[in-house]
Amino acid sequence: xxxxxxxxxxxxxxxxxxxxxxxxxxxxxxxxxxxxxxxxxxxxxxxxxxxxxxxxxxxxxxxxxxxxxxxxxxxxxxxxxxxxxxxxxxxxxxxxxxxxxxxxxxxxxxxxxxxxxxxxxxxxxxxxxxxxxxxxxxxxxxxxxxxxxxxxxxxxxxxxxxxxxxxxxxxxxxxxxxxxxxxx
Amino acid sequence: xxxxxxxxxxxxxxxxxxxxxxxxxxxxxxxxxxxxxxxxxxxxxxxxxxxxxxxxxxxxxxxxxxxxxxxxxxxxxxxxxxxxxxxxxxxxxxxxxxxxxxxxxxxxxxxxxxxxxxxxxxxxxxxxxxxxxxxxxxxxxxxxxxxxxxxxxxxxxxxxxxxxxxxxxxxxxxxxxxxxxxxxxxxxxxxxxxxxxxxxxxxxxxxxxxxxxxxxxxxxxxxxxxxxxxxxxxxxxxxxxxxxxxxxxxxxxxxxxxxxxxxxxxxxxxxxxxxxxxxxxxxxxxxxxxxxxxxxxxxxxxxxxxxxxxxxxxxxxxxxxxxx
Numbered sequence: 163x164x165x166x167x168x169x170x171x172x173x174x175x176x177x178x179x180x181x182x183x184x185x186x187x188x189x190x191x192x193x194x195x196x197x198x199x200x201x202x203x204x205x206x207x208x209x210x211x212x213x214x215x216x217x218x219x220x221x222x223x224x225x226x227x228x229x230x231x232x233x234x235x236x237x238x239x240x241x242x243x244x245x246x247x248x249x250x251x252x253x254x255x256x257x258x259x260x261x262x263x264x265x266x267x268x269x270x271x272x273x274x275x276x277x278x279x280x281x282x283x284x285x286x287x288x289x290x291x292x293x294x295x296x297x298x299x300x301x302x303x304x305x306x307x308x309x310x311x312x313x314x315x316x317x318x319x320x321x322x323x324x325x326x327x328x329x330x331x332x333x334x335x336x337x338x339x340x341x342x343x344x345x346x
Numbered sequence: 347x348x349x350x351x352x353x354x355x356x357x358x359x360x361x362x363x364x365x366x367x368x369x370x371x372x373x374x375x376x377x378x379x380x381x382x383x384x385x386x387x388x389x390x391x392x393x394x395x396x397x398x399x400x401x402x403x404x405x406x407x408x409x410x411x412x413x414x415x416x417x418x419x420x421x422x423x424x425x426x427x428x429x430x431x432x433x434x435x436x437x438x439x440x441x442x443x444x445x446x447x448x449x450x451x452x453x454x455x456x457x458x459x460x461x462x463x464x465x466x467x468x469x470x471x472x473x474x475x476x477x478x479x480x481x482x483x484x485x486x487x488x489x490x491x492x493x494x495x496x497x498x499x500x501x502x503x504x505x506x507x508x509x510x511x512x513x514x515x516x517x518x519x520x521x522x523x524x525x526x527x528x529x530x531x532x533x534x535x536x537x538x539x540x541x542x543x544x545x546x547x548x549x550x551x552x553x554x555x556x557x558x559x560x561x562x563x564x565x566x567x568x569x570x571x572x573x574x575x576x577x578x579x580x581x582x583x584x585x586x587x588x589x590x591x592x593x594x595x596x597x598x599x600x601x602x603x604x605x606x607x608x609x610x611x612x613x614x615x616x617x618x619x620x621x622x623x624x625x626x627x628x629x630x631x632x633x634x635x636x637x638x639x640x641x642x643x644x645x646x647x648x649x650x651x652x653x654x655x656x657x658x659x660x661x662x663x664x665x666x667x668x669x670x
Contacts (some may be wrong), residue, residue, distance in 0.1 A: 187515045198461065206593045217629040243522055247592055251591060252590070252591065252592055252593060252594070254591075254594070255594075256582075256594050256595045257541075258539055258541075259591050259594055259596045260499060260582075260596060261541040261542065261566070261638075262541075262634045262637045263541075263639065264540070264541075264545070264557075266633065266634075266637050267544045267634075268544075269633070270629070270630040270634060271549060271551065271630055273629055273630070274551075274625070274626035274627065274629040274630040274634060276629075277378065277420055277624065277625045277626060277628075277629035278624060278625045278629070280625075281625035282376075304588075304590040304637075305590050305640055306590060306633060306636040306637040306640055307399055307638075308632040309640075310629070310636050313630065313632060313636075314425055314632075338555040338588065342636055342639070343636075343637050343638050345635075345636070346613075346632055346635065346636065
């Protein structure tokens with residue numbers, strides 16, 4: 163028995179090392195960090211249209227929209243399709259609106275998703291600015307939502323360095339929304 | 347033999363490493379929780395309140411200790427002045443809260459089923475003062491029981507007022523706690539419900555987000571334990587036209603009422619959270635703050651309010667109590 167054991171180890175070691183190399187390569191492939199996101203191509207989706215002419219050159223060649231941008235477009239659609247109007251809120255009962263009502267609670271979570279996506283992917287800033295502007299200008303929306311978008315818009319101008327007019331002079335944003343935003 | 351064991355061990359180790367690395371990436375979260383060590387408190391929960399809700403409220407109070415306020419901040423100074431506290435350390439804030447919130451019951455709590463009226467009349471102060479928010483909305487039942495449609499979830503203040511309305515002390519029986527005599531709105535009995543525990547539909551958020559959200563609500567409800575006469579309970583006013591909640595009792599006529607206290611607490615905790623709160627958390631909390639801070643009624647909106655509780659002014663927060 164001991165003789166057999168003396169002969170086997172050489173083959174086992176070679177096979178084992180070969181196997182180990184393959185497994186190690188597989189493990190390395192699994193845990194290596196993801197490649198950084200590709201540079202932002204020109205976006206053709208309406209939801210992702212850049213906020214100003216300065217921020218994106220007109221496309222000459224159609225290019226593919228990245229997964230990140232598709233996902234961002236979906237986040238915006240999700241927000242738009244579920245955000246309540248001011249009239250919706252006024253149909254709720256006193257008990258439902260005693261604290262932040264559930265519809266605003268959920269809209270806040272979606273707005274948070276959008277803000278987080280922009281923070282994680284700087285190339286979404288232009289599309290983010292456009293979204294925030296539209297949201298702040300939407301007169302059917304609740305004041306709180308509009309003010310939140312206003313605040314986010316102004317912060318994003320600062321953090322992104324993009325050239326974009328402030329909403330402070332925007333006549334489509336009510337004075338009430340502007341003063342509410344100033345409370346933050 | 348030793349070599350084959352060595353190889354087998356190495357293979358097992360590598361297989362485990364591979365599995366563990368996959369596990370880490372699948373469970374890692376973009377919204378990392380903050381470690382919040384438990385801090386004791388003196389709140390008593392009725393037995394119907396689930397363990398999950400008790401844990402959530404306890405964590406919310408504990409979270410105050412993780413986001414210490416800066417006493418030199420303008421917003422913190424303003425809040426402290428409103429709360430009439432000199433100290434904004436977590437211990438002091440908890441003490442302020444616990445002076446006003448002692449008991450917690452679940453949503454659906456039936457006041458009439460748990461209330462009994464003590465024998466004899468009780469000597470309530472300001473006997474003829476009725477808060478503007480509920481003038482004309484109260485009725486006394488023929489059988490002597492009490493009925494009301496009052497907008498706040500601080501049941502202690504409601505029950506105190508109902509006792510005052512019929513000049514009798516109200517005793518509330520709380521399962522697992524005992525009988526609580528409502529001698530003052532400061533007894534601090536809160537009803538908690540879905541508004542405090544919204545359905546997250548499986549969405550993962552930072553724990554501190556919900557903790558700060560709930561802390562804001564606790565301080566809001568605590569303010570309902572204050573006030574006297576027409577300002578008793580800092581009851582909510584009807585929101586004016588143009589408000590998101592126009593026509594609904596979901597605003598404050600006082601400048602130092604529950605919405606202001608709760609929203610300022612939320613804002614200050616949010617700011618103190620700083621970089622430990624993610625962009626997601628900050629954005630969400632900002633919107634909650636904006637929703638709550640836009641609920642102030644001015645004298646322009648409601649010109650005919652009562653003396654001592656005029657719209658657009660700070661009301662006297664001294665609580666009242668049954669006199670011996």
